[in-house]
Amino acid sequence: MKFNSYIKSKQRTICALGSIGLAVALLSSCGIFYKYPTINDYTQFPYTAIHHGDSVYHFKPRGNNDISQLLVRGQGRDRDTVDLPLDTYLQSTRTAAFVVIRNDSVLFEKYYNGYNRNQLINVFSISKSVTSLLTGLAIEDGYIQSVTDPVTKYVPELLSGDAKFQRLTIEDLLNMRSGLKFNENYGSRFSKMAKLYYGKNQLGQIKKMKFAHEPGSVYEYQSVTTALLGIVLEKATGKELGKYLEEKIWIPLGMEHDATWSLDDEKHRSAKAYQGLNLTAIDLAKIGQLYLNKGKWNGKQIINPDWIKKSTTPNVNNEGYQYQWYSMDEWYYTKDGPYFPDSISAAKAMQQTKYDYYDIKKQRNGKWCVLAYTNAFYAMGYMKQVLYVDPDKKVVVVRIGEIGDVELGFIADELVNKL
Template identity: 40%
Template sequence: MKIKKVLLLLVIFATFTSCKVGRFIVYNFADIHDNKKFPARQIESANTKFYFQTAEKGKVPREINVDGTKYPFEEYIQKNKTVAFLIIKNDTLQYEKYFRDYNSSSIVPSFSMAKSITSILIGCAIDDELIESVNDPVTKYIPELKNTGFDTVTIEHLLQMTSGLKFNESYSNPFGDAATFYYGTNLRKAIGKMKLNSQPGKKFAYVSGNTQLLGLVLERALKDKTISAYLEEKLWKPLQMEFDASWSLDKENGLEKTFCCINATARDYAKIGRLYLNKGNWNGKQIVSQDWVERSTKIDTAQGSAQFYQYQWWLPSKTGDFMAQGILGQYIYVHPEKNLIIVRLGKNEGNANWWEILASMGQAY
């Protein structure tokens, strides 16, 4: 009888996890273990690894000032649900600390930091002449969206989140767009049903559907190569990543969830920051064009673009800093003028305003 009950529970679980609503019920809400829940493609690291130097006595903040109250630095970041915190200045680790049984080899989901990495791959595809220009209409690569309003939506509109896409970003509704994209098992079908709310190029609206459209554009441009294979070829191996990674899919052998869901380690996320800190150059080799990096991280308010967001990167201040950000408080923060990279990964945001904290640390260094 017990065996029958166990088998029944396994059948129920398998049934629930094979559809969107079932996944939502079983897995809701997004958490730091989501890399273990979805099918994924593996991304191999390089044979030759790059390691940041480690300072004998690193420059580490003693305190964090929050609304006029000072807290001990390490106590504060630990209390606020951090699992990894790295400070890298002048290519040297000033601080590297892990909490909650995490360590340097722990894989942590990127969540929306993957948007910034997807943007890098779009830049690489333009460099490789697989995509002609950011001015290309989306329908050049996704012809099934022709005559639905998308003929006037360009790749740049998607990069800048100014496409006018109709998309509910809420993750709390199992029947909403975000749940469909995150928990669903057929992203191509979901993309085919997308509609516009407004005319493109008029207004910024942060919605993950834009980046998933970029993902399908990229896949079509790559033809017979997967997005994960392109990431491995263009970034993971050239950047001499220390650990293998993966990219979660909507289903087995499906489409990469490009709006989220790269799974990697803190040190390897930091190398993404190092690439952009050095304007796309990695130890003498130009991985993605300098022009692309500069365009991706400059303040531009033309054609509806927001001053705090450009080409899937957040711009927290007007000092030239920029960052990738994920929903549970995952950050790759870069301040080129200070030659500074900070990576913060967390179980969630805690009660911290990481935007303000990271920008403040950037100024202090």
């Protein structure tokens, strides 16, 4: 399955801010008028400052291998498929920053549309994946005993809400199986998503929510699920999410720039764990490199490699989503095409392939196809913020920007496969 198609199939679930069709959101209770969300939206919210340390780590400088002219597949003016040089392609889209790291070296780093390498940009739902990283660290530090703990152990305020909160575990939150009744689309200014994003007091909102499903039973991508996970972390650690990130990741990884994490308001100071991280592209690449190195950084184990493995091993029963990270997938083709007459022959064929994880699916035509998962994984945010990691090719790719006129599928299957 090509990455373009994969993004399209996930579009309704991965957007941290709901529907792309949103043009205006207004909450009279806030007294603020907000236009279409942008990567600079964070300037409208209070935040936690995340400071880098005195020691700064720099990736190795790029060599003589210039990939700016590497051809990638894009779309021409008539929407026909054409091959364009990478640099031309990026200039033609609303890309702000594009970084490629291979073997700990900068292979490509360039900024467009008036942005520069020192500029903070909101990465929207990539924040979810970083929240997962902090969850693993909180368990190592003993702030959280286990992912099987109920959330009410750390957020007792929920005991007065729906009884199902007492059966909701941290792992349910990590796997987007909260069961909460919540519509991710906030095309209406009165929707739950709009209220969560623009409103104040996240915990106060969540306490009033009901459940559509038993916790743990149904996978459904919801930003409110990660919002609650962030609250669990802040309650458990006794620290603002941004400050815990500063302590555990920002300083140890030698980030080059300060960052911020947006809050619900100044009074409650609860981090928007689902979309509020604002940072530079080069520092985001370091988080990808940390995962590529299985939790090790500059010779030191920052986080348990078992947590990295759990976060990046495809969860076939969860659409390849686990612990707030996506696994890359592709349709499996034989020389005769993608179809099998039955599930038994499909399973038999897959035993002879390189794939360890796959999902056999029956199609409308009565035949069977196989969705196979590769070793690559990624974090993704609204307007196609991407942190892509390919362990086999030792490559990390960061794309930050806004939605352009053409798809960005080359990030995986057009660019990385040519390096």
